Amino acid sequence: MFSRSAIRTLAAPSSRLFSSSSARHTKVAVLGAGGGIGQPLSLLLKSDPLVTSLSLYDIRGAPGVAADVGHVDTASEVKGYAADSLDAALEGVEVVVIPAGVPRKPGMTRDDLFNTNASIVRDLAAAVARVAPTAAVLIISNPVNSTVPIVAATLEKAGVFDPKRVFGVTTLDVVRAARFLGGVANAKPSETPVTVIGGHSGATIVPLLSQSDKGKSVSGEVYEKLVHRIQFGGDEVVQAKEGAGSATLSMAYAGAKFTNAVLRGLNGEKGVVTPTFVKSPLFADQGIDFFSSNVELGPNGVEKIHPIGELSAEEKKLLDACLPELKKNIEKGKAFVA
Ligand SMILES: NC(=O)c1ccc[n+]([C@@H]2O[C@H](COP(=O)([O-])OP(=O)(O)OC[C@H]3O[C@@H](n4cnc5c(N)ncnc54)[C@H](O)[C@@H]3O)[C@@H](O)[C@H]2O)c1
Numbered sequence: 001m002f003s004r005s006a007i008r009t010l011a012a013p014s015s016r017l018f019s020s021s022s023a024r025h026t027k028v029a030v031l032g033a034g035g036g037i038g039q040p041l042s043l044l045l046k047s048d049p050l051v052t053s054l055s056l057y058d059i060r061g062a063p064g065v066a067a068d069v070g071h072v073d074t075a076s077e078v079k080g081y082a083a084d085s086l087d088a089a090l091e092g093v094e095v096v097v098i099p100a101g102v103p104r105k106p107g108m109t110r111d112d113l114f115n116t117n118a119s120i121v122r123d124l125a126a127a128v129a130r131v132a133p134t135a136a137v138l139i140i141s142n143p144v145n146s147t148v149p150i151v152a153a154t155l156e157k158a159g160v161f162d163p164k165r166v167f168g169v170t171t172l173d174v175v176r177a178a179r180f181l182g183g184v185a186n187a188k189p190s191e192t193p194v195t196v197i198g199g200h201s202g203a204t205i206v207p208l209l210s211q212s213d214k215g216k217s218v219s220g221e222v223y224e225k226l227v228h229r230i231q232f233g234g235d236e237v238v239q240a241k242e243g244a245g246s247a248t249l250s251m252a253y254a255g256a257k258f259t260n261a262v263l264r265g266l267n268g269e270k271g272v273v274t275p276t277f278v279k280s281p282l283f284a285d286q287g288i289d290f291f292s293s294n295v296e297l298g299p300n301g302v303e304k305i306h307p308i309g310e311l312s313a314e315e316k317k318l319l320d321a322c323l324p325e326l327k328k329n330i331e332k333g334k335a336f337v338a
């Protein structure tokens with residue numbers, strides 16, 4: 001039904017969702033595939049030409065999702081795994097994407113999800129350590145600022161942590177920033193890319209508009225509103241869904257986009273650079289050893305962590321507000337595993 005180019009056009013009117021170089025194809029697992037993000041994410045990954053095989057796992061509903069997605073006429077194989085089959089789902093997997101866990105309701109912060117989601121991601125990471133210890137792990141479950149350190153510490157405990165292969169997915173902030181700046185600058189989002197650094201919650205989300213061609217001329221009240229919208233875009237969706245959850249469709253899009261970037265890097269494509277929340281030296285001297293900044297992806301995962309570059313006075317203030325909160329979130333995650 002869809003040619004590769006048609007799929008690109010359909011999925012991403014303003015930029016290409018999937019880029020594909022050549023040859024090396026990969027088995028990808030989605031843990032939490034039955035959920036609001038998991039289902040559309042599985043569908044989008046079924047359309048990614050770099051995915052050979054899709055392993056869909058959830059404590060409920062994954063075999064049904066797999067049967068459904070599996071009818072899509074792209075080349076990849078799809079298999080669903082029920083609650084008792086986590087290890088089987090991870091067999092031979094090179095990339096694991098984790099959207100398992102509860103979403104926010106109005107009035108909640110992402111940190112309010114910690115008590116439920118911390119143990120979910122810890123247990124999934126322990127299974128990855130057991131069955132697919134060299135897989136790249138892409139964490140969507142919130143609070144990302146804490147769940148990434150939890151996954152890292154769990155893998156470390158099992159003796160298999162590779163800092164090049166654990167990623168917090170902050171792509172939705174990047175997608176929103178491009179979209180919202182496009183609206184303000186009256187330009188296509190493909191012409192308004194924005195680097196977003198820090199973490200993934202409120203004040204820890206720091207958009208670097210001064211480094212964007214169209215963003216650097218935004219100032220005053222318009223600038224303040226734009227930054228607020230990028231930092232609190234998640235709340236907009238939570239409120240609009242009135243208790244029925246948080247962003248799922250835009251997150252599935254962002255998750256598929258980031259997974260494709262990781263796959264292109266693993267494939268040996270050069271110059272794949274995007275922000276992601278990884279173990280990072282950038283603020284390690286302040287006790288903050290996970291941070292999102294532009295990262296070049298390569299055959300081993302993280303190839304190079306780029307410096308944050310020059311910041312405007314406003315951005316320095318945003319970063320000052322980000323760092324203490326991020327540090328607390330990271331320490332909370334680490335303490336949970338310790
Ligand atoms: N990183 C981001 O930018 C971002 C964006 C949106 C949502 N999120 C987060 O993603 C998570 C999922 O959101 P959602 O809207 O898909 O929620 P959802 O409730 O619709 O789906 C979550 C799924 O996880 C499954 N699950 C629960 N425990 C599991 C386990 N132990 N193993 C496997 N599966 C398990 C559930 O059965 C459910 O199908 C939430 O924590 C949400 O806050 C992150």
Ligand SMILES: O=C(O)C[C@H](O)C(=O)O
Binds near residue numbers: 110142238
């Ligand atoms: O807002 C949320 O809780 C979900 C997600 O982190 C988002 O940014 O949309």
